Amino acid sequence: MSRDATLALIARYYAAFNAGDAAGMLDCVAEDVEHRVNEGAHRIGRAKFAEFCGHMGVSYRETLKDMVIFANDTGDRAAAEFVVHGEYLKTDPGLPEAKGQRYVLPAGGFFEVKNGKIARVTTFYNLNDWIAQVSR
Template identity: 50%
Template sequence: MTSLEIVKQYYSAFNQQNWKGMLALLHAEVRHETNQGEVRTGLEKFTEFLQHMDESYHENLTDMVFFTEPESKRVAVEFTVNGIYKKGEEGLPPAKNQKYVLPAAAFLELSDEKIIRVTTYYNLPLWIKLVSEEV
């Protein structure tokens, strides 16, 4: 399977809320670099992140555009996050099932046919504005 196919399968699993399917595509030492906060390393930390996200948000990604580099070790993807903010977090607005549509992007690196790095970017001030207007 190519790097692009692996990443497409990863995001397909995300949209199906198939967390086990996502985790199966990750390297044991995956490095997860989120937009805000500390870097998480390893499947255990990534699993904890997925559980937290599942409790607090319901998201589906659309308008996905994938980019690869010549060696096919890195894949970038631009997408739209269609979400519902289900459970509030400290330092963020209260959650009342607000809907949001937010542009975002991610950069993934592969090693041994597994995703070893996931770096995600989005505009946090815009997200805060979107969920605050929805209240």
């Protein structure tokens, strides 16, 4: 896959995220996608990724802004930096109570791409920063 094709794939993935289009996100990932979430569970497979997307869609409303996407020359690795603008809608077990709190959080994603699909996505954000923002 070319660098430009990888950039387009990652842009499509995040455009689907911003549109609340879980099916569009799933279309971008491999059947055996490896999903690593900052300080969270490590999931393997599109079905587990779909469960995560469903949970996130109920507990959070998020829009990613100031997106910058990078890819290496061969197109098999990529990264994105962005700012999450969100609202905490439903209490996530083990986290503070949800009361519609709003938050703004710098974050990023790291990707491995194989055969035109995202094979691995690792998400990073500062959980302590998020907890401080929703605990006010």
